[in-house]
Amino acid sequence: MTRRPLVITGAAVAAVAVGGGALTYALSGTESTTGLDRFSSVTVDGQKALKGGLVAGRTASKYSPLPWIGGATSDLTCPDLKAVAGTKVTCTARDGDGRDLAIPVTVVKADASSVTWKFERK
Known part of the structure; x- marks a missing residue:
């Protein structure tokens, strides 16, 4: 009985698991750095601020990038x-x-010139 097909299958399964884990890790990040320029910033109480629409857009795109990360959202x-x-x-x-x-x-x-911020996924 040859073990070669079993070893190859095991290696392929392990590679897919590691790749899936790496993809999940890469897409599940909650921290973001955004530049502050005339298009992305406003002034709030005399301080530069990142426009809320940009925060909402980035949060929406990162909140649930894959079905098993976070949950679906709308009206953010x-x-x-x-x-x-x-x-x-x-x-x-x-x-x-x-x-x-x-x-x-x-x-x-x-x-x-930039702000680094993070959100909490519930």
């Missing part, structure tokens, strides 16, 4: 996000069942 809206480390806002959306969903967003770091 976010307030403008001040480019100040520690700033927190809450985005709102509806989940796949139509229930209200609150998504916390926090600024990790910011400088004059």
